[in-house]
Amino acid sequence: MSAKRITIGRTFSQTPVETEDSSNPVQTFVLYTGKRADFRFERVAAKEIEEKTFVDTDTNGRDQAGLTPESLKDIIRTIRLQQFFPAIGIRRGEQVEILDGSRRRAAALHCKTGLNILVTDADISAEEARKLAQDIQTAREHSLREIGMRLLALKAGGLSQKEIAQSQGLSPAKVTRALQAASVPGELLALFPNHAELTHPDYKALLIACEQLQESGQTLDTLIDGLAGKVDDVRASENLADDEIKNAILRYVRAESAALLKRSVKEKAVTTSLWSFADKDRYARKKSRGRSFSYEFNRQSKELQDELDRVIAATLKKHLAD
Structure with missing residues (x-):
């Protein structure tokens, strides 16, 4: 007798809980507090997604500024035909807060197609929502910056980096790297079409460039203005892979920041x-x-x-x- 094949990945119950409306089955999740919450399937029309749904980065954890068409191309390729897994959301007044599925939401907005969501009307606290979002987010690991943005909120709440590491089950080195990544200004990261390509050395180099410019009296706007045309040309190239685009932009950032620093040395205080x-x-x-x-x-x-x-x-x- 052959052994039963183990299912790998994200799954939902194939046996719906009995409800009065059998056409709209219920999926039940157990929260970390032990409370049970029932989620029902909803389809949000393309033209209503932006108005009827929203993402709270503190809860969802995904850096929404990094959800560019380049970073979403794996979902964009399929979502026009089918959405393999519904997003997960909580009813918040007239809107639905997306706990899991912000990438699917962004892809649906880009493709102007509808979005499938499992929605609950249960009274779920912010902390319960954060824990649930962490439990069900398995589609793609959060980037170092996205982890850092979550840790910045804990740091702002008064926790030390050592306390953050202990509470989140992370090494002190990982906390430091994540906080550095989250500290890079969003305006500078906007130069990069796919943030997933950025590594810790990349974030560190960008942060150092920003700090040196600030110390020398130069502004980030001056740096970005000087890069505009070059970066546009790189991003428009169809012959470069994502990592090659990232490396080219990084080279331009280093060169332009070095030129600005050299110029500032000549400008005595x-x-x-x-x-x-x-x-x-x-x-x-x-x-x-x-x-x-x-x-x-x-x-x-x-x-x-x-x-x-x-x-x-x-x-x-x-x-x-x-």
Whole structure:
């Protein structure tokens, strides 16, 4: 007698739970708290997906900015014909929050086709939703940046990197790498059509470039503006594989940032005294270099510091608030 073949991958029960409406069977998931939640099948029309569904990155964990047509091409190729697995969602008022399936959602939006979702009306907390999303997300491993974005939320909540590593079952080195990846500005990552190709050394190189530019008084906008035409040409090439496109853009980023740093060295900082003090260790001055400027104070009273904080905050609010 042959042994029963083991099913590999994501599966759903083939025996629906009995309901009053047998045409719409129920799939039941058990949450980490022990609570059971019933999910029913829904089909959202193409023109209603953007309005009726949404993704909370804190819960879903997938970097939505990285869901480009290039990164979704495996799903785009098939979703026009069939959707092999439904997305998983929770009813939130008039909308459905997608716990699992944000890549399928993005592909459906791109292809202008409908989206199949298993939806629950159960009262599920944010933490239960996060845990459930982690349990059912098996389609594609989250990138280092996506892991880092989730860890940044924990860090912002007051946890140290050591505590984050312990709570998430990750090594301290993995936490450091993920946080570095998540710290790279989104504007710079937008240059790359497929974020899945980026490795930890790539993220680290991009982060170092950003930090050096900031320290030298150069802006990220200046770097990106200088790269625009070159990057467009690389992305438009049909003869380059995804990893070759990534490597070409990285070379341009390194070259352009090096040129900006070299230029900033020639632009010496101009120091302007704001007040004269008899004590040479006390000062109030402004430093300017290109488009960058800073104010520096030393050995000033706490009352003066507090007053400066209030004035700066009020001035920023006056000129920058929406």
